[in-house]
Amino acid sequence: MDIRTALREGMARLRAAQVPSHTLAAELLLMHTLQHDRTWLYTHPEAPLDATAEENYFRLVSRRAAGEPVQYLTGRQEFWGLEFEVTPAVLIPRPETEHLVEVALDRLGSRGIKINMATGAPSAPLHIAEAGTGSGCLAVALARELPHAEIFATDISAAALEVARRNAARHGVSDRIHFIECDLLSALRPSISSSQGRAFFDLVISNPPYIARGEAASLPREVREHEPELALYGGETGLEIYRRLIGEAGDMLDRDGTLVLELGYNLANGVRAILAGDPRWTCVRVTNDLAGIPRVLVAERV
């Protein structure tokens, strides 16, 4: 079988299984099998697949047709222009989560936090905490953008932290990210006490699990059956983790520190209400994603 036939056959099987973006999925699985890029595939349509490659490719096509996400089959996903390893232990990084990085960088830059505004050079180390790091995509993207940042990234899943550590190493930022297994930010309290009782962090950022338990049935099958439950569900209403996280972030952020949270599609009002009930927060703003859904919330610590 040649490349052109393999692609056509793979696309046809995925289309018959009603896989979304079946053309792209067939291409990605063949690229992964042959370890060649898309240009190579389309410039070598008559190149033959050996028997092993053909068997491997159609095995992946069958798994995709049965519902496994392409990213778990290829083991990779791009985020913020960087390639991340992903396994079924971590949420597949989503494009909308890149807005959190944009908003955080914009806030830190515009407010001149630990940056000499005259020269643009970093002044003192910037301290960042991330709750629920998963693949480490947010922590790694921030570490790459902010060479003066020291990041404390937590997750309750030891298996996720293993993946995150490998991603930090892959992108050369292991020395500035501390990965910690704990519930939300609970293990970071000693960092505060070691800084003479002063709240320590300049930025707390999180894309927490936020889907309400009752909404599980409405999730796409790929998500519901393959992505980790720990990464998806945020309690009965989806607001439970936000309430705890906002309380902890209030204790940990320095005065004028910034909180950046990803929001579930229908949770903006609920999260705003939590912040409104706590006098430690001000300047609450919500930004929409490209689909027009309120997606990123920013607040400042008074």
Ligand SMILES: C[S@@+](CC[C@H](N)C(=O)[O-])C[C@H]1O[C@@H](n2cnc3c(N)ncnc32)[C@H](O)[C@@H]1O
């Ligand atoms: C929605 S995923 C986000 C992963 C990654 N930051 C991203 O944006 O792609 C949420 C992550 O929070 C972790 N998590 C869930 N409950 C947690 C808790 N109580 N404390 C710390 N991490 C938690 C999950 O294991 C998962 O990795």
